[in-house]
Amino acid sequence: MRVAILLAAGESRRFGPGNKLLARIGRETVLARVLGLIAQAPVQRLIVVTGDRAPLVAAEVRRHAPHAPIVRTRDYREGMGASLRAAGRALRPVDREALLFLGDMPWLSPALAEKLVRVGRGGEPIVRPCRQAVPGHPVLLRGPALAALRQARGDEGLRAGRLAVRFIPAGLGCIADIDTPRALLRGRRRFG
Numbered sequence: 001m002r003v004a005i006l007l008a009a010g011e012s013r014r015f016g017p018g019n020k021l022l023a024r025i026g027r028e029t030v031l032a033r034v035l036g037l038i039a040q041a042p043v044q045r046l047i048v049v050t051g052d053r054a055p056l057v058a059a060e061v062r063r064h065a066p067h068a069p070i071v072r073t074r075d076y077r078e079g080m081g082a083s084l085r086a087a088g089r090a091l092r093p094v095d096r097e098a099l100l101f102l103g104d105m106p107w108l109s110p111a112l113a114e115k116l117v118r119v120g121r122g123g124e125p126i127v128r129p130c131r132q133a134v135p136g137h138p139v140l141l142r143g144p145a146l147a148a149l150r151q152a153r154g155d156e157g158l159r160a161g162r163l164a165v166r167f168i169p170a171g172l173g174c175i176a177d178i179d180t181p182r183a184l185l186r187g188r189r190r191f192g
Helices: 030-039 054-064 080-090 112-120 144-151 181-191
Strands: 002-008 045-050 070-072 097-102 126-131 139-142 165-169
Touching: 002 030, 002 080, 030 054, 030 097, 045 054, 045 080, 054 070, 070 080, 080 144, 097 112, 097 144, 112 126, 112 139, 112 165, 139 144
Parallel strands: 002 045, 002 097, 045 070, 126 165
Antiparallel strands: 097 139, 126 139
16 A cells, blocks of 8 residues: 655744644645645555644644544654654554655645656665756655655655665746745746
8 A cells, every 4th residue: 555644843933923834825824735746646544743833733633634544743843853753653564655745835746746656666675756957745655665754854854874865856836845934935936
């Protein structure tokens, strides 16, 4: 089974007051837009990891993905590693692949997830988009890369060690995240 993992636990420190995932892009929140992209992805289920402002983030998830399991990590201040470990614990034995999404990346191409899955049939444990040599998201994980989720530490994310990573070229949306209000404004102008 292929699952989507959505990391939505960050503190939004550089964004200022409030949670950047609840900021608006037109009529929807950043998080709602990302959930809409995931709904189009070739996955059978979704796992959402929350942390900072978990009740508010969970309420927004419930509005748009009412059946998605929500896992709260209390160690979210550690960084992405805590979220990855929480996601790893939520996986089931039947989960063979995962598409890892970040909650602050609302401008992904809807076709990118399908392209990652198609390229991933080559057998590499990690398939990742990149834009001008900058690694992006979502990331396709399988086999030993999924097992590595449980050992993630710090804010560097997945330390897959010697696992092969296949990079595929992708559009600007695969690296366009929202860390600051300025990044949100820039993204609204660039992507709509």
